[in-house]
Amino acid sequence: MNNEVVALHNLPPVTSDTDITHTTKPYHHEEDEENRLLSDEDTYDDDDYDNDDQQNYIPTNYTCPSMLWRNRTIRYIMIGVFIAFSFLLFRITLALVAHKYGHEHYSRPVERLYHNGSEYYASTVILISLDGFKPAYLDLGITPNLIQLANEGIQANYMYPSFPTLTFPNHWTLVTGMYPESHGIVANDFYDPTMEQTFQHYNKSSNTDPHWWQAAEPIWVTANNFNRISASIMWPGSGAIPPTYLYPFNATTSPSEVADLTLELLDMPYNKRPQFISAYIHQVDSAGHAFGPNDDAIKTSIRQADHAIGKLLEGLKQRHIDEHAHIVVVSDHGMAKTDNYIYYDDILSTTSLSYLRHREAWPLLDxxxxxxTPPNATHQIYGELASYAKQYPDDAHYQVYLKEDVPTQYHYNNNERISPIVTIPDPGYAFVNHDDTDPSSGVSHQPIGMHGYDLFHSDMLAIFMAKGPKINRWFPVQKTPTIATSVTSFKKRILAPFHNVEVYEFLTELLNINGNPNNGTLHGKLVLASSISS
Structure with a gap:
C-alpha cells in the first residue's frame, strides 16, 4: 500500500506587505495653485458684477458654491467629511460581505508561533474520528490512551449525533456544522430528483463528485481561505472537495498507519506543514457490523484504535509539541445489536410495492x-404503513411519517433528497423483504450490528474528547488537594452533552478562523456540566 500523502494543490504564497509598493503621482503646480486661490480670495469684489444687469443680478445674501469651495477652511472640512463618509461606507460594505461569506479575516488577531527547540509550529488541530465508537466502549477497561487524553483535557459523557445516525451524513456534519437536511448528504444512500441520480456511499463516483457535496463548505476549505494548510486522511467527502493534502480512502489502512501518516504530515517543513488534519478510522464500525457491539470480537478493533491514539500522543511528545497541538477525538454514532426483522413486503400491498424505487437511507425504510406512478401513490404507501402500525402497535416496532411531518428534533424534512416517506425502525430492528434474507433459515445476510436509529437512543450516542493549550485556557484545570495523603488531584472536566453540529465552530476557534454560517448555537463555546448543575 502506498502511504504517501497525495498533494492535490498548493496554496498561493502569502504576499508580504513589504512586497507592495504604493506610489502617488505628485501635483506639480500645488504651490502655484494655492497662491492663485489666495490671490483670488484677496481680490474678490462684488463690484465686478454688473448690478444694472437684472439677468446677472445676484442677491447680496446669496453664497455661491464656488465661493465656499474657494474658502480653504471650508474646503478642507468638506474633504474630511467626504473621506470619513467613504471610509464608513467601505467598512459597512466589508462587514456585509464578510457576514455573507463567513470570512471576517480582519477580525482575527495574529497568534504567536510555537518553537519546539528546532522548528516553528503554527496553531495545529488534529481531528480524529473513530467510526461507530460507543461511549460504553470506554468502560471496558481496554482504552488507556483514550482515558488519558480525556483526563488531560475535556470530555463529554456523550455527544448527540445527527439524524439519521449514519456515517456519511454525520462526518459531513462534523466538518460543516450543518444538519444533513442542510448540507445535503442525507443518508449513506439516497436519490436526488434534480440530478436524477442515486448517491451510494460505496460508489467511488459518489465520493469524488463535488455535485453531491457542494451545498456546504468543509472546514479544510475554510482553513485554506485563511491561509492555513490542511490535510485529510480518508475523511468521508474529502475526495470530492479536497484539502491541500489528501490521502484517499483505503479499507486496508490500519489505525496504526493512520497515526503514522498524521505524524509524517507534522514532520513536513513549516511552509508546507498542515495546521488542520482530519483523520478517519473505520475498524471499530466494521467490527460492530460484523459481530455486534457486545461481542468479544469487537474488542480487538477497540484496542487497535486506542493504540493508534497512544502512538499519536507519544509521537507528539517525542517532537516536543504535545503541549502545543490540539487533539480532538470524536465518533459519528454508536452501534446497536440487530437481530429482529420487519418484513415490509408483508405490510405493503403488491400494488404499492410496484410503485417504489429502491429503498433509501438503510436501515431506515425511506x-x-x-x-x-399515480398522484396518490405516496399517500397510499404511507397509509398502509400507518394503518399497520395503528392496528398492531405491539408488533410494528417502527414510526412512519410523511417527510413534512418528521418531528422537528430530527431536523430531517427540508431537502428534496429526503424521500417523501420516512420510516424509522426501533433500535434492534431492521426492515427486510423476503428477497433479501430469511433469518428463519439460520443464515442472515443482514449485519449483526446496525446504526441509523433515533439519535437520542443510548446505543446511538457518540464520543467527544479534546486536549490542547487553548482548551486549558478555556477550561482551567481545577486542583483538589487531599489532606490525608497530601496529594493534589485534578477534577475531571466533563462537558454537558451537546449536538455534533457544535463541533465545527469549536474547531474554527481552535484554528483562530471564522466559520461559515451553520446550525450550531454555542458558537464554539462548549459548556461544562458543572456550570449547568450549579
Whole structure:
C-alpha cells in the first residue's frame, strides 16, 4: 500500500506587505495653485458684477458654491467629511460581505508561533474520528490512551449525533456544522430528483463528485481561505472537495498507519506543514457490523484504535509539541445489536410495492414512488404503513411519517433528497423483504450490528474528547488537594452533552478562523456540566 500523502494543490504564497509598493503621482503646480486661490480670495469684489444687469443680478445674501469651495477652511472640512463618509461606507460594505461569506479575516488577531527547540509550529488541530465508537466502549477497561487524553483535557459523557445516525451524513456534519437536511448528504444512500441520480456511499463516483457535496463548505476549505494548510486522511467527502493534502480512502489502512501518516504530515517543513488534519478510522464500525457491539470480537478493533491514539500522543511528545497541538477525538454514532426483522413486503400491498424505487437511507425504510406512478401513490404507501402500525402497535416496532411531518428534533424534512416517506425502525430492528434474507433459515445476510436509529437512543450516542493549550485556557484545570495523603488531584472536566453540529465552530476557534454560517448555537463555546448543575 502506498502511504504517501497525495498533494492535490498548493496554496498561493502569502504576499508580504513589504512586497507592495504604493506610489502617488505628485501635483506639480500645488504651490502655484494655492497662491492663485489666495490671490483670488484677496481680490474678490462684488463690484465686478454688473448690478444694472437684472439677468446677472445676484442677491447680496446669496453664497455661491464656488465661493465656499474657494474658502480653504471650508474646503478642507468638506474633504474630511467626504473621506470619513467613504471610509464608513467601505467598512459597512466589508462587514456585509464578510457576514455573507463567513470570512471576517480582519477580525482575527495574529497568534504567536510555537518553537519546539528546532522548528516553528503554527496553531495545529488534529481531528480524529473513530467510526461507530460507543461511549460504553470506554468502560471496558481496554482504552488507556483514550482515558488519558480525556483526563488531560475535556470530555463529554456523550455527544448527540445527527439524524439519521449514519456515517456519511454525520462526518459531513462534523466538518460543516450543518444538519444533513442542510448540507445535503442525507443518508449513506439516497436519490436526488434534480440530478436524477442515486448517491451510494460505496460508489467511488459518489465520493469524488463535488455535485453531491457542494451545498456546504468543509472546514479544510475554510482553513485554506485563511491561509492555513490542511490535510485529510480518508475523511468521508474529502475526495470530492479536497484539502491541500489528501490521502484517499483505503479499507486496508490500519489505525496504526493512520497515526503514522498524521505524524509524517507534522514532520513536513513549516511552509508546507498542515495546521488542520482530519483523520478517519473505520475498524471499530466494521467490527460492530460484523459481530455486534457486545461481542468479544469487537474488542480487538477497540484496542487497535486506542493504540493508534497512544502512538499519536507519544509521537507528539517525542517532537516536543504535545503541549502545543490540539487533539480532538470524536465518533459519528454508536452501534446497536440487530437481530429482529420487519418484513415490509408483508405490510405493503403488491400494488404499492410496484410503485417504489429502491429503498433509501438503510436501515431506515425511506420510500419514494417512481415518476410515473399515480398522484396518490405516496399517500397510499404511507397509509398502509400507518394503518399497520395503528392496528398492531405491539408488533410494528417502527414510526412512519410523511417527510413534512418528521418531528422537528430530527431536523430531517427540508431537502428534496429526503424521500417523501420516512420510516424509522426501533433500535434492534431492521426492515427486510423476503428477497433479501430469511433469518428463519439460520443464515442472515443482514449485519449483526446496525446504526441509523433515533439519535437520542443510548446505543446511538457518540464520543467527544479534546486536549490542547487553548482548551486549558478555556477550561482551567481545577486542583483538589487531599489532606490525608497530601496529594493534589485534578477534577475531571466533563462537558454537558451537546449536538455534533457544535463541533465545527469549536474547531474554527481552535484554528483562530471564522466559520461559515451553520446550525450550531454555542458558537464554539462548549459548556461544562458543572456550570449547568450549579
Amino acid at each position: 420510500l419514494r414512488p417512481l415518476d410515473d
